[in-house]
Amino acid sequence: MKSEQQRQPVECEFMPNDYFAKLDPSTIFDNDQPLELDLGSGDGSFIIGMAAHHPDRNFLGVERLLGRVKRVCRKATQGKLANCKVLRLESKYVIEWLFPENSVDRVHLLCPDPWPKARHHKNRLVQQGFLEALYKALKPGGEFRFKTDHPEYFEWVEEELKTFQKLERLEWPEDAFFYPKTDFQLQWEAEGKVIERARFRKPE
Secondary structure, three states: OHHHHHOOOOOOEOOOOOOOOOOOOHHHHOOOOOEEEEEOOOOOHHHHHHHHHOOOOEEEEEEOOHHHHHHHHHHHHHOOOOOEEEEEOOHHHHHHHHOOOOOEEEEEEEOOOOOOOHHHHHHOOOOHHHHHHHHHHEEEEEEEEEEEOOHHHHHHHHHHHHHHOOOEEEOOOOOOOOOOOOHHHHHHHHOOOOOEEEEEEOOO
16 A cells, blocks of 8 residues: 555545545545445446535545546546545455444445456455445445346345345336446447346345
């Protein structure tokens, strides 16, 4: 983390003072609005749309690639979205180590790398350790929302959640609420692919 800490952040980028300490969400945006995490923000089409539509909520994108971080930050700055910031870090680390218990209102994981080869399944984000950390980070009543175009990965996630048992499945009808599409989703739908979705909640 040393080289990352020495780098100057771009506008709308959030860089923790200590990458090994739990984050107080109110220090990210200097307010107590509900916090939502977008794991793997890509080009930012989803998080920018959400932040513009919900000015009363805070959105923190988590993205590993610096070019994407800068792109999302540029869009947030142009849109004057004070409720949108981006953290350059691995999603797994953020969920498992940075957020204290009962601190996050929603977590979005949209069109992640499915790691389709069997020998690479160990790299998939949604596994029991991740779900346990996710459960702890979510507030009671908080949600986890997942989308993918990969049928086998969707089945994997459903099985992992069934094994985990602590999160309850919610219905997610088409157009149930405002939910912008990612660049990957638009691309895949143009190719005729089906996007699977699932929604889970931490009991209150």
